[in-house]
Amino acid sequence: xxxxxxxxxxxxxxxxxxxxxxxxxxxxxxxxxxxxxxxxxxxxxxxxxxxxxxxxxxxxxxxxxxxxxxxxxxxxxxxxxxxxxxxxxxxxxxxxxxxxxxxxxxxxxxxxxxxxxxxxxxxxxxxxxxxxxxxxxxxxxxxxxxxxxxxxxxxxxxxxxxxxxxxxxxxxxxxxxxxxxxxxxxxxxxxxxxxxxxxxxxxxxxxxxxxxxxxxxxxxxxxxxxxxxxxxxxxxxxxxxxxxxxxxxxxxxxxxxxxxxxxxxxxxxxxxxxxx
Numbered sequence: 001x002x003x004x005x006x007x008x009x010x011x012x013x014x015x016x017x018x019x020x021x022x023x024x025x026x027x028x029x030x031x032x033x034x035x036x037x038x039x040x041x042x043x044x045x046x047x048x049x050x051x052x053x054x055x056x057x058x059x060x061x062x063x064x065x066x067x068x069x070x071x072x073x074x075x076x077x078x079x080x081x082x083x084x085x086x087x088x089x090x091x092x093x094x095x096x097x098x099x100x101x102x103x104x105x106x107x108x109x110x111x112x113x114x115x116x117x118x119x120x121x122x123x124x125x126x127x128x129x130x131x132x133x134x135x136x137x138x139x140x141x142x143x144x145x146x147x148x149x150x151x152x153x154x155x156x157x158x159x160x161x162x163x164x165x166x167x168x169x170x171x172x173x174x175x176x177x178x179x180x181x182x183x184x185x186x187x188x189x190x191x192x193x194x195x196x197x198x199x200x201x202x203x204x205x206x207x208x209x210x211x212x213x214x215x216x217x218x219x220x221x222x223x224x225x226x227x228x229x230x231x232x233x234x235x236x237x238x239x240x241x242x243x244x245x246x247x248x249x250x251x252x253x254x255x256x257x258x259x260x261x262x263x264x265x266x267x268x269x270x271x272x273x274x275x276x
Contacts, residue, residue, distance in 0.1 A: 024248070032111070036110070042205060051086055051090035054083075054085050073219050095145050101138075106132055109131055113191070136197075143161050154227065167197055171196075192244065193245070208226060211225045
């Protein structure tokens with residue numbers, strides 16, 4: 001009787017965990033979809049208006065602030081600052097095309113790589129993963145170019161981008177190394193950490209918009225707000241992914257039937273060895 005009750009209690013906890021895991025997974029997919037939508041809109045905007053996107057969007061910001069009864073004390077200087085931001089892209093069309101093209105490819109492949117159907121076909125999953133890491137490398141190279149050759153927000157922007165790039169490269173290396181050892185759980189975790197950096201660029205946009213609204217009273221210029229947004233957005237993305245990894249890392253071993261994103265016990269899963 002005692003053993004039966006114990007097994008029943010264990011089964012109930014496993015069912016509750018599976019239910020919570022499904023809710024958590026759907027919430028994550030919704031958040032990811034929103035970020036990808038914003039990212040695709042940003043990529044399309046820069047592709048259509050490579051030289052003037054920020055200048056075209058700035059009047060909408062002014063109207064929004066006016067509708068809220070808010071006045072920007074630095075509005076008289078803003079047009080010059082925004083034009084300088086666009087000038088970075090206008091003067092380097094090749095790197096701009098490389099950056100947005102790689103970003104589009106990365107975002108297209110990301111949902112595929114996270115889906116269960118993708119992992120059910122290891123060869124396709126492996127090829128798409130290599131393409132996604134390659135796109136990430138191109139994004140990193142172009143981002144390093146812009147932040148080094150002409151950092152709009154100065155030294156703090158350059159340091160933030162370099163740190164984010166270094167983390168992406170390190171996490172990608174650890175992910176490849178893990179899957180070659182057939183450590184599927186380790187591969188999953190390091191790939192998620194690598195994905196956090198490109199997604200963090202989208203979070204930077206959200207943070208930047210919030211800072212524009214909430215920090216006008218501090219009279220911080222657009223360049224200062226930008227590097228603050230870079231640091232905050234990338235940090236928020238990295239920390240959120242790390243919390244996700246730790247909260248979905250199964251320690252009890254009761255993971256049978258759970259989606260891949262939640263089955264992360266290091267001894268429970270197998271995956272074909274990657275070919276060179």
